[in-house]
Amino acid sequence: MQKNRILVVGIFVVDLSFYSSKLPISGETVIGRNYNIGPGGKGSNQCVAISRSGGEVSFIARIGNDDFGKMGIELYNKERISLEGLIISENDKTGSATIAIDDNGMNSIIVVPGASSGLTENMIDQKLNLFKNSSICLTGFEVPLEVTKHVLRIAKSNQLKTILNPAPYFDIDNETYKLVDYLTPNEHEASSLTGIKIKNHNDARVAGRKICELGVGTSIITLGEKGVLCTRGIDDYEGLYIPAFKLNNKVIDTVGAGDIFNGAFATAISNNICVEDALNFANKAASISVTKPGAALSSPYKDEINKY
Numbered sequence: 001m002q003k004n005r006i007l008v009v010g011i012f013v014v015d016l017s018f019y020s021s022k023l024p025i026s027g028e029t030v031i032g033r034n035y036n037i038g039p040g041g042k043g044s045n046q047c048v049a050i051s052r053s054g055g056e057v058s059f060i061a062r063i064g065n066d067d068f069g070k071m072g073i074e075l076y077n078k079e080r081i082s083l084e085g086l087i088i089s090e091n092d093k094t095g096s097a098t099i100a101i102d103d104n105g106m107n108s109i110i111v112v113p114g115a116s117s118g119l120t121e122n123m124i125d126q127k128l129n130l131f132k133n134s135s136i137c138l139t140g141f142e143v144p145l146e147v148t149k150h151v152l153r154i155a156k157s158n159q160l161k162t163i164l165n166p167a168p169y170f171d172i173d174n175e176t177y178k179l180v181d182y183l184t185p186n187e188h189e190a191s192s193l194t195g196i197k198i199k200n201h202n203d204a205r206v207a208g209r210k211i212c213e214l215g216v217g218t219s220i221i222t223l224g225e226k227g228v229l230c231t232r233g234i235d236d237y238e239g240l241y242i243p244a245f246k247l248n249n250k251v252i253d254t255v256g257a258g259d260i261f262n263g264a265f266a267t268a269i270s271n272n273i274c275v276e277d278a279l280n281f282a283n284k285a286a287s288i289s290v291t292k293p294g295a296a297l298s299s300p301y302k303d304e305i306n307k308y
């Protein structure tokens with residue numbers, strides 16, 4: 001068994017990203033400046049971040065037998081991501097996301113998971129060997145929720161450490177949170193989960209303890225340009241606050257910052273690095289990514305992260 005392998009269960013979609021000076025409001029049309037077509041989907045972005053930051057990764061995802069799906073396969077061949085977990089549907093098409101990005105790098109996204117919506121618990125069971133060959137499992141809420149819960153149950157019963165990125169946010173039962181070693185919501189997801197309005201890292205301290213009270217091992221709330229607040233259990237009143245890593249480069253695209261954070265964090269944990277160092281590594285990786293366009297392809301390589 002390769003002790004430090006990471007298993008991601010999530011989605012691949014093709015991102016259609018449109019850059020304009022402002023995001024359109026409901027009913028409005030704005031003239032854009034540029035557009036990009038590139039790989040996206042939180043799980044897939046996390047895989048690229050893991051591989052580039054030095055981790056070994058397998059990916060369970062369902063895509064279509066179409067041009068968008070081929071983009072995924074080409075990406076995984078290039079990025080050293082195992083194809084063993086991929087399920088290719090002959091009937092369903094690969095998903096896509098439409099993303100609007102303004103001049104400050106802020107975005108709004110509609111994601112259509114496509115073939116990923118057809119991922120089932122039975123399909124996960126067919127990939128049990130990937131759980132047995134891994135020591136960490138990272139998943140989220142873009143696949144059907146029943147699948148997310150099933151993945152966490154299998155991961156735990158096979159002694160894997162679990163990371164759950166609850167994005168986009170959905171209510172789930174408290175029993176599921178007891179299966180989570182590291183929960184990584186952004187500030188909005190943490191607010192939805194706890195009912196606490198999070199405006200700064202002090203609010204995140206309170207929310208972090210509330211998240212741990214649900215049975216989660218460690219709460220890691222990402223705060224965008226404000227950084228990250230980690231709470232290591234219900235007795236951790238202080239928490240560990242790490243400000244965002246500021247680069248001189250302008251922030252141009254924050255799409256996927258959370259995914260890069262999660263991927264780099266998983267890599268660091270898989271190397272048995274302590275939580276504080278893992279958070280610093282992930283924080284640096286994510287902060288570098290916002291200075292580059294794209295989701296998966298904005299992920300930095302290990303050498304670039306370690307340079308700072």
Ligand code: ATP
Pocket residue numbers: 167186187222223224225226227228244245246251254255256257258259260261282283284286287288290
């Ligand atoms: P997304 O949904 O776009 O993937 P997210 O909302 O899940 O992102 P954020 O909390 O916005 O995640 O950001 C994750 C991490 O990325 C932050 O904790 C920080 O390390 C880095 N980051 C995000 N925005 C900025 C920024 N403007 N400047 C520097 N670092 C940033």
Ligand code: RIB
Pocket residue numbers: 013014015039040041042045096097109111142255256257258259295296
């Ligand atoms: O987190 C960013 C990702 O969310 C995008 O790549 C988009 O595809 C959506 O899944």
